[in-house]
Amino acid sequence: MLKNGLYIAFVVTLVIGLLFYGDSPEQLLGSGQDKKAAKIYPYAIAHHASTRHFANDGTLDYEFVASRLEHYQLTEDQAPEDENRVYTLIDLPVLTIFQGEQPWRVEAKKGKLLGDGQSIELWEDVVIRQKNESGTYTQLTTNKLLILPHEKVAQTEETVKINSPRGEMTGVGMVADLAERKITLLGKVRGTHDPI
Template identity: 35%
Template sequence: MTWRGVLTLMLLAAAIITGWSVWQQRSEQVTTVTASTRPSYLLHDFEVIALNKQGKESLTLRAPQLAQNPDDRTMSIETPLFFLPDKEGQRWEVRSKTAWVAADNSEVRMRGNVVANSPPGAQKPSTLKTEQLNVFPDKNEATSEVLVTVTSPGSTMQGVGMQADLADKRIRLLSKVQMTNDPKRR
């Protein structure tokens, strides 16, 4: 056998061993599962009244569309209108472009052009405007981390960050607070 034959056999053996080694060390093919894009249910043009643990109204919701995510049971809502009761049973009216509701209904995140109006007939009616509002219906509280404008007859307040007690109708702005008072506008 010539040196070329020996070299050919050695290269062939190396190729076979390398191929076998690669074949044995290949990773198991990973199967990926993607989250479902279809909601578990969809509601169109509806009204829902949610009750708290005591059986009293915690919020009422009207919207053109609601979709529940089947993976985490959260809900996405288009152009919602929420009614949030205060201590006297009067309701705050809160609108936004979109909303997200936690699976246990403990939190509502409203986004885009959020407008909240105090209950009709309130002693001092007020309107709250912001781009983000987080509402906690069981606690009757709302928070925001962005610019908030609160307007009532004769005054306008602006600030970044807010905490509100909806039952007691108390709103506290947290930073960069400015107030304009015009007693003639009452």
């Protein structure tokens, strides 16, 4: 009889243990997923960083300034294969693209320099501004922007607002060739134009 009681107690304990394990949250028991969800720390941090890039003929092509850079080099365990493992997060980026006498100035609150260094994603209060010959400004504002500084191209799928001395335009999606001073709004374009 004592053997049957011990056997029943063992089975009941085992069932309760399995139920507890199966219904418990992962935070309590821990799991292999915790390693992937662990905080990722930057490889390097720079404050008040600036860099200049020169064209092949020695002229200043563009200048980049940021209040803070956080550089990440993720391992295979930290990021899936399709995700960019080398990138730099940017606080308060300012990019000045030189083109003739009137450079373009691009500002945002946040940004991300992708591993290849050929593109910069910007978001939060993105502003592109160029001073005209008359001393007035053409200004573009959007929420998110991709800049290709070597090609002097900016593009977005977000809403864009353009203010210039001649009027105001809005549209959804944009491709801007800053070297040619050509801005193409891709859809839902509306605007007002001052008479000439």
